[in-house]
Amino acid sequence: MPTTKAPHVILLACPGAGHVLPMVVFAKRLAEDHGFTATIITYSTLSLPTQFHSTIFASLPSSITTATLPAVALDDLPADARVETRMLTAVKRGLPDLRNLLAELVHDHHPNVVAFLADMFCAQALPLAAGLGLPPYVVYLSNLMLLSLMLHLPELDATTTCEYRDLPDLLRLPGCVPLRGADILDTIQDRSNPAYKLMVEMTRHLALAEGFVVNTFDGMEHDAVVAFKEMSDKGACPPVYPVGPFVRRPCLLLNGVDAAAARYGCLRWLDGQPGGSVLYICFGSGGTLSVEQTGELAAGLEASGHRFLWVMHLPSDKDGSAAYFDDRRDDDDPMSFLPEGFTERTRGVGMCVPQWAPQVEVLNHRAVGGFVSHCGWNSTLEAVEAGVPVVAWPLFAEQRMNAVMLEESAGMALRPREDEAGGRGRVVVSREEVEAVVREVMAGEKGEAARKKVSALKKKAAESLAPEGSSRKALEAIVSRWKSAPRGTGNEPC
Numbered sequence: 001m002p003t004t005k006a007p008h009v010i011l012l013a014c015p016g017a018g019h020v021l022p023m024v025v026f027a028k029r030l031a032e033d034h035g036f037t038a039t040i041i042t043y044s045t046l047s048l049p050t051q052f053h054s055t056i057f058a059s060l061p062s063s064i065t066t067a068t069l070p071a072v073a074l075d076d077l078p079a080d081a082r083v084e085t086r087m088l089t090a091v092k093r094g095l096p097d098l099r100n101l102l103a104e105l106v107h108d109h110h111p112n113v114v115a116f117l118a119d120m121f122c123a124q125a126l127p128l129a130a131g132l133g134l135p136p137y138v139v140y141l142s143n144l145m146l147l148s149l150m151l152h153l154p155e156l157d158a159t160t161t162c163e164y165r166d167l168p169d170l171l172r173l174p175g176c177v178p179l180r181g182a183d184i185l186d187t188i189q190d191r192s193n194p195a196y197k198l199m200v201e202m203t204r205h206l207a208l209a210e211g212f213v214v215n216t217f218d219g220m221e222h223d224a225v226v227a228f229k230e231m232s233d234k235g236a237c238p239p240v241y242p243v244g245p246f247v248r249r250p251c252l253l254l255n256g257v258d259a260a261a262a263r264y265g266c267l268r269w270l271d272g273q274p275g276g277s278v279l280y281i282c283f284g285s286g287g288t289l290s291v292e293q294t295g296e297l298a299a300g301l302e303a304s305g306h307r308f309l310w311v312m313h314l315p316s317d318k319d320g321s322a323a324y325f326d327d328r329r330d331d332d333d334p335m336s337f338l339p340e341g342f343t344e345r346t347r348g349v350g351m352c353v354p355q356w357a358p359q360v361e362v363l364n365h366r367a368v369g370g371f372v373s374h375c376g377w378n379s380t381l382e383a384v385e386a387g388v389p390v391v392a393w394p395l396f397a398e399q400r401m402n403a404v405m406l407e408e409s410a411g412m413a414l415r416p417r418e419d420e421a422g423g424r425g426r427v428v429v430s431r432e433e434v435e436a437v438v439r440e441v442m443a444g445e446k447g448e449a450a451r452k453k454v455s456a457l458k459k460k461a462a463e464s465l466a467p468e469g470s471s472r473k474a475l476e477a478i479v480s481r482w483k484s485a486p487r488g489t490g491n492e493p494c
């Protein structure tokens with residue numbers, strides 16, 4: 001690894017496509033548009049298959065290098081530990097290795113480190129970086145609404161006695177759409193779960209950040225941008241830089257050759273469909289439905305008669321809770337959980353692909369007219385950039401909050417109703433509801449209204465990234481702060 005003279009940033013990405021992909025896009029923007037060199041550090045624990053990382057990293061320019069932290073053991077955690085528990089524990093246990101790596105990077109290769117940028121889930125690393133003389137920042141890959149909740153969590157924790165889902169009043173975060181307790185981040189809904197304690201602990205470290213670089217833009221969360229600016233002007237929180245959306249152009253694959261075949265197959269299939277006629281269905285990099293819900297979705301789609309492209313993941317039979325990428329095995333076949341005869345009956349109308357599709361290309365294909373999404377923030381921004389209305393189908397993490405934003409404040413989404421499954425205590429979206437919402441988003445008045453709203457947001461997103469646009473200016477502000485910071489002296493390992 002050569003020693004560099006350019007200003008250097010170190011980015012720490014937590015596992016998961018929803019985190020690694022936007023981090024890569026951000027690093028590329030800093031390198032290609034602003035002359036930085038960068039190191040992206042990833043975790044081998046809980047990470048996507050190595051092939052995935054190598055495919056992504058192969059697209060990096062030579063000014064960006066990568067490093068991977070060694071795996072840490074998590075086998076002492078209970079088998080049913082939440083993914084957030086595993087993730088935050090992996091980050092915590094990886095701190096000694098991270099310290100050694102950072103010291104080596106700074107000492108041997110990059111004396112010019114101007115910022116250490118940690119994914120929000122890696123906030124535990126901020127004190128360590130600060131101790132090494134590296135200015136600590138957070139890259140917030142979700143939105144300002146979630147950042148606001150996280151910064152408010154220590155206080156909420158101290159002042160609330162019940163579970164958050166039982167909060168009697170709406171939660172009013174500054175500049176954000178009011179939220180019912182049941183809609184806030186699902187990781188903190190069970191306060192006796194170890195994941196909750198780890199999340200609260202993580203949020204305490206956020207205060208150490210010298211700034212938050214956020215993957216959002218003014219047109220999407222205008223009131224929250226204003227509220228954060230007021231807070232930081234008063235010194236009540238570090239400055240916030242809304243620099244998004246992080247636009248992803250290249251096509252990235254998950255499983256090498258097989259995925260390449262599926263990728264080109266689904267794009268070719270889209271080429272043969274009429275404009276705006278296909279509903280794209282994808283629950284992010286790891287979201288899954290139960291077997292029962294998979295059957296209801298399939299039946300509703302079939303009854304609607306609309307064309308569809310469905311990225312299928314292996315069902316999780318934990319009643320709607322989501323399995324994550326580390327639960328997958330290469331020989332798993334999600335298609336085997338489709339109702340009998342479904343593929344034959346929908347041949348020509350629909351296409352199912354296992355595991356992964358080139359989402360950005362799919363959403364921007366002229367044939368795609370709607371998107372059933374779990375409302376992961378990257379998927380949300382990609383829908384905005386493509387101008388495609390959404391059927392909001394949140395599964396886990398902050399996705400319910402996002403769904404509320406998309407339906408109620410952005411107006412770009414329709415939300416299907418969930419029902420108790422015949423009094424059996426399970427919540428499902430019934431086949432009738434699926435059929436109705438599919439018809440509505442593809443050809444109904446509400447779908448048309450959502451299409452208009454998302455088209456307006458698409459325009460605002462493009463404006464924010466244009467010269468003089470709000471995101472461009474926010475990025476220039478943080479870049480000039482980094483470039484004008486004294487370098488080469490304050491970064492000596494202590």
Ligand SMILES: O=c1ccn([C@@H]2O[C@H](COP(=O)(O)OP(=O)(O)O[C@H]3O[C@H](CO)[C@@H](O)[C@H](O)[C@H]3O)[C@@H](O)[C@H]2O)c(=O)[nH]1
Nearest residue numbers: 017018141142284285311356357359376377378379397398
């Ligand atoms: O078949 C697929 C599936 C996913 N993607 C891409 O993978 C990313 C997925 O990101 P996102 O939509 O944010 O979903 P998750 O992977 O579920 O992301 C996690 O991280 C996000 C950012 O913090 C959160 O908003 C989510 O709730 C959390 O689940 C997007 O860029 C997609 O384009 C594909 O290209 N093809």
